[in-house]
Amino acid sequence: MRRLSLTFDNGPVVGVTDRVLDMLDAHGAPATFFVIASRLRDPQLMALAAQTRTRGHRIGNHTLTHSAMFGDIDDPAFAAQEIHEAQRLIGDLSDEDLLFRPTGKGGHLGPRLLSQDAVSALAAGQHTLVLWNSVPRDWEQQDSWPDAALASLEDSEWTVLVLHDTTSAIDELPRFLREVERLGIELRTDFPDDCVPMRRGRLEGDITSLVQDANGEEHPR
Template sequence: MSSPGPTNHAAHAAPSRRTLLAGAGGVAVGALGGIGGYAVWRGHARNLQDAPPRSEDDPRALSAQVIFRRAGGKKLIALTFDDGPDPRWTPTVRDTLNRHGARATFFQMGNALQTPEGLALASALAGDGHELAIHADTHENLATLSYAEVTRQVEVTARASQEASGKIPRLWRPPYGALSATVAKVAADRGLQLILWSHHITGADPEWMRERLLASANGGEIVLLHDGRGDPNRELMDSLGKLVGKLQRDGWEMLTVSELLARTPAANKPANR
């Protein structure tokens, strides 16, 4: 993923594509760390085709950043939950976190936030001090969609999130961690940071994944879990309870991604790795 996007298919593009990119200041995507989160770069025919040009002094559109984790050395960890709010699992996750004084970040679905139940769940999370962030409106691979459709997905979700929390979300994790030049451009234009992950704990084998995280965590980890759609199950919820309890007993601070970013340096060579 070292040379993403536009140049791969530039040969097939209209000559004006390069002009548009130059006018937009380019899209610089830098991966900090890069251990566990995967990113899929797709050269797609519709990439950036409908992105509006920006003047060179427009402070937006300069760059977008992709973050997998932060530098180690401190007992700070960011637990993140995708695909909610979901009445089946979000209340359990919320209870577990709150019982242990843990804060987390929820990358939420626009279509789930737009139900009264979803809005109430999200508001409750925000009221507890958790962070609300953007996933997508529908759970599609955004790397295959046009600039206009990716923008729509982000805007719908951001608006619903703001309604729930009163805050404009600043973090975005596209479904599947799928990135494209278009996704990066939308992030740049909207001032969003792209947050992927360094550990993933799924419902398929949560105990093993929990042990692996506890054995290797150096601080600054961003852990992906799910509180909605197909992944969560009872086993995952049980593992989450054990994980949060163990982290708390061992003196870890579980905090939101924005808090983690504010309290740790960005570094391409994390300490202790």
């Protein structure tokens, strides 16, 4: 049976995340929400994240500010701040596996996604690094992203789908979930090994292609 792990990045956003939660409830669908942690300084958004957790979903760390890819910033303090301060703000809402997803501009899995400093900070924080294998570009294809997402379900045994609880693109989520149901695809809250190169701080996959520091030097580990 084909599998699907639903993930929502860049929230929470009032008027969007709450609607996503209702849509997921209507289908009994579990998901993981990778939050931009600086948003949680707003009590209303912190409450929305708390509600997300209470309603049975996983909360992951999607950096403090989502301002840059790690490989573009040549400041050793940047990665630690973006990872550890974010985790501090997420606090008790965090999933026990300390899920972390880096900022990937446009969803591209390339050499600037991580830096050696980021990998070290993730290891020190005992994080679980969650990547992805399907980005239907919901921010551009606001009406048609479900078609791209459904196509990727055809291509892969286990899809880790990146959506965003930030725009009206989520209006199409019920249509997508109905189709997922009709196709008998199993919804999962965990992730396939090839999307999780680090588990609880232990490097288990090959991240060579994702690590290149801002000075352009590639690291062979």
